[in-house]
Amino acid sequence: MARANRIGFNLSFKNEVMAMPISPDATIPFDEDDIGEIVALAKNADKLSEFVSKSAQITPTIGIRPIADALSEGIGVDPSSLSMMANAIVRAFRTCDDYDSTADEVAKMMARSLETIKVPAETIKLWQDGQTKIVEAMNALKFDHPLVVSFTAQNEWLSMPNAITSMAMSTNTRPVFDEAKKRILFTVITHTLTIDVHEGHRQHREISLSLDAGDLRILRMFCDDAEQAAETLKANISGPSGVPWEGAFDDDDDEGEDDEDENAD
Numbered sequence: 578m579a580r581a582n583r584i585g586f587n588l589s590f591k592n593e594v595m596a597m598p599i600s601p602d603a604t605i606p607f608d609e610d611d612i613g614e615i616v617a618l619a620k621n622a623d624k625l626s627e628f629v630s631k632s633a634q635i636t637p638t639i640g641i642r643p644i645a646d647a648l649s650e651g652i653g654v655d656p657s658s659l660s661m662m663a664n665a666i667v668r669a670f671r672t673c674d675d676y677d678s679t680a681d682e683v684a685k686m687m688a689r690s691l692e693t694i695k696v697p698a699e700t701i702k703l704w705q706d707g708q709t710k711i712v713e714a715m716n717a718l719k720f721d722h723p724l725v726v727s728f729t730a731q732n733e734w735l736s737m738p739n740a741i742t743s744m745a746m747s748t749n750t751r752p753v754f755d756e757a758k759k760r761i762l763f764t765v766i767t768h769t770l771t772i773d774v775h776e777g778h779r780q781h782r783e784i785s786l787s788l789d790a791g792d793l794r795i796l797r798m799f800c801d802d803a804e805q806a807a808e809t810l811k812a813n814i815s816g817p818s819g820v821p822w823e824g825a826f827d828d829d830d831d832e833g834e835d836d837e838d839e840n841a842d
Contacts, residue, residue, distance in 0.1 A: 603676075605690040614668075615687070616700055617661035621654050622707025625666065625714040628652055628659065629724070637726035639734055639821045641667070644727060666711065667728040670718045680715035684708050726817075734821050739774040742781060746770050768793065 607615065618625075631651065632644050645659035652659065672683050688708065691701050704711075718725055734740060746768060753763040768788040776782050788796070807820050 603686055604693050605687060607690055607694055607696075611665075612691075612696060612700070614661040614665035615691070616703060617658045618665040618711060619700075619703035619707040621658060621662050622710040622714075624652050624654055625662070625710050626717070628654075628663070629666075629714050629717050629722070632663075632724050633722055635723050637723045637730065637817050639727065639819055640731040641724060641727050644723065663724055664728065666714055667718070667724055669711070670715045670725065671728075673715065674720075680712045683715070684712045730819075731821075735775050739776065740821075741772055742775050743773040744771065 605611075621628075628648065631648050635644050635647060638644060641663045642656065642660045645656045645663060649656040649659050654662070669683055669687065670680070672678070673680055676683075678686075688701070688704055691704055720726075749767050749769060751765040751767060752761045753765065754760065755762055770786045770788055772784045772786070774782050774784060811818050
């Protein structure tokens with residue numbers, strides 16, 4: 578019987594019946610983003626052991642990118658590629674659990690899937706060259722490893738309804754003209770909050786909201802209350818915890834303070 582809420586790769590079967598462990602005809606319908614992650618994983622297979630070992634010493638976060646940023650320079654792989662290879666290795670590891678299969682079985686299925694969707698020969702060669710080290714890295718991971726915990730925490734966040742992935746605020750005007758449209762009698766100043774929300778795996782929807790001065794005051798109050806609530810919760814939770822994107826803009830805040838200090842001088 579299938580487990581709910583899989584985080585690993587989704588498989589497809591010729592006989593349309595899921596099997597555990599993985600049946601010989603099982604494949605993964607990789608999309609373009611999946612292949613990008615797999616290429617990053619295979620290209621940097623020689624770095625996997627070091628990455629898995631060093632990341633084991635880091636406190637889990639929400640998402641793998643903060644870990645990649647912290648370790649990128651020391652490992653010698655750019656943060657974006659490091660994040661992509663981490664996503665791929667964790668998803669492969671979770672696929673083992675989803676289908677009660679070994680790392681070697683999942684790695685062979687991934688190779689079979691790449692051949693099935695007819696990716697370039699160099700991609701298949703990259704995977705073949707790195708497969709042994711990839712299997713070793715999958716076997717080194719555990720459910721409490723920071724990479725796995727961080728990846729799972731991000732999925733928990735994104736599984737929430739309409740998680741915001743980006744937002745922007747713009748200020749506009751709406752003039753009131755005289756009858757001849759030759760004079761502006763009054764100008765209404767409006768604010769528009771545009772939000773991009775996550776609706777599912779790689780599915781997004783944009784929403785625009787018009788705000789007035791009262792809305793802005795209420796938003797400020799809600800934000801202050803939410804930050805205080807989060808601090809209270811973190812102080813009373815025994816294990817690691819955090820808010821998505823927490824601390825991501827601290828450097829920007831510091832720069833702003835520096836600018837203010839310089840202007841004061």
